Amino acid sequence: MNSVVCISHVPDTESRIKVAGDGRHVDETGIKFIVSPYDEFALEEAIRQKEKSGGDVTVVTFGPERASQALRECLARGATKALHIKGESADADSLGIAKALAAAIKTVPHDVIYFGKQGVGTDNGLVGPMVAELLGYPQINVVTHLEVGDGKLTAHREIEGAEEVIEAQLPAVITAQKGLNEPRYAGLKGIMAAKKIPIDAKSVSDLGLSDSDIFNQRVVFVSLQLPPEKSGGRKIDGSDPAAAAQEILKYIREEAKAL
């Protein structure tokens, strides 16, 4: 049983976002990049699968030089192989990234392909299903429980206020949701062992693709803007709960018109 886990390297969720000089990208100065939180659930699930039934866990990312740190982190936690497709992912649209990943995945043995349900930050949630389509595999999105069996898997998919239980033939793509598992941290032993594993670096052209397949084609970035600063509204003293409650009710009725 071999797994592939696709990883994105994203700004820490505590980051303050600034717009770069080009008005279209995030200013990366001073930003700490992390493995996208949902990808951690994906990786953990693949490692547990390997611990149960063997095989490789290959982590793959598409991104600039710094993204190799994300792969190192995943190797330290228990991934066995790593593949870095080098390129400016900020200039690629989701389908471009999916094409690069799908081409890379074809070169690696795989039964289950794991993604986080979305990359935190860009929050598109597109690449996993796009890779599934490009490879002709079934997809199960937003998975909270997974059992991988012989030639098939059973997954629980979160939908609005309910859960679906879905059975899919392998190979299959799943996207992980919070709640799937508790991701482990990397131990010292893992960190040391990871240093010995080489990261396989490839360019887009190594995968038989051209820049025009990947960059700024179908979704063109026009601008990135910060929201207007909110000044804060009225603040009142709540030491008299009944009076405060009446004040809130008045606001709900007259301004929010919600009752």
Added chain:
Amino acid sequence: MAGVLVFCEVKDGKIKKVSREALSIGRKLAEAAGGDLVAFANDKSVADEAGRYGAKKLYVASIADYSTEIYTAALKQVCDDVKPSVLLFGGTSNGRDLAPRIGARLDAGVASDVDQLSWTDGKLRARRPVYSGKAFATVDVTGTPAIATTRPNAFPAEEAGGGAAEVVDVTAPADAKAKLVETKAPEAGELTIAEADIIVSGGRGLKEAQNFSYIKDLAHAIGGAVGASRATVDAGWIDHQHQVGQTGRVVSPNLYIAAGISGAIQHLAGMSSSKHIVAINKDPEAPIFRVADLGIVGDLFTVLPALTEEVKKAKAH
């Protein structure tokens, strides 16, 4: 034929609100781009309702259970027939599952979770919150069609007063590599935060799991959904489906009531686009007050029960 195609989800014989929102903005885009508004659904009984929202045709594939593969194949047939300039999905679980799949099949651009859409210079221009609302990205989406999923509550649902849409049957393939085995139903009466108009959220100020009853009581009385901060979810007080914020749901209800939530940046990012925000917190310096329209500096354990009573009284009249 150009125009706009909207994927509509049907629940209890009616088109879901988020789909009606997509139809409404879809109609405006069709006016600007040229061509008709047409819709796709799995139930022909909504032809009248689709027509009221301006759809001229309703493509119907009678598929009982949701299936990514079968729906994608059916939608592909409709796209081949209609050749729409724009294809819209309401931003539901299924909409967000399908949009990228059909996008990859048609080699088209997809913008997720958009809160503004326009037809600008012959292209679909979309604005989408990124970094959970810490910034907004404006993108031009190209492809035939250009595809977007709409954020719930971002577009008003407005009827246009048209007659029933003409029903066109679509034959969908029956085979798929993934199959629905079972749906585990939600607890009766539980509203989900994704599409709720009102959300009442609790944070660490609740002190312990059982005190979520204060939040639930108010949510129940006012007809809202229960939200939660990341800290309470991580502490195991409540299920992660309730989590609002950057690693939970980004929400924009009409009314958001935050109690005992100090307002960590990742929580603010997930709710600050709500239209009306009320915050109750005992710390007057709590960051949540910077985004609140009405802030109560006080004890949630006394203010919430008083508010719940007031709401019940108001509803009784």
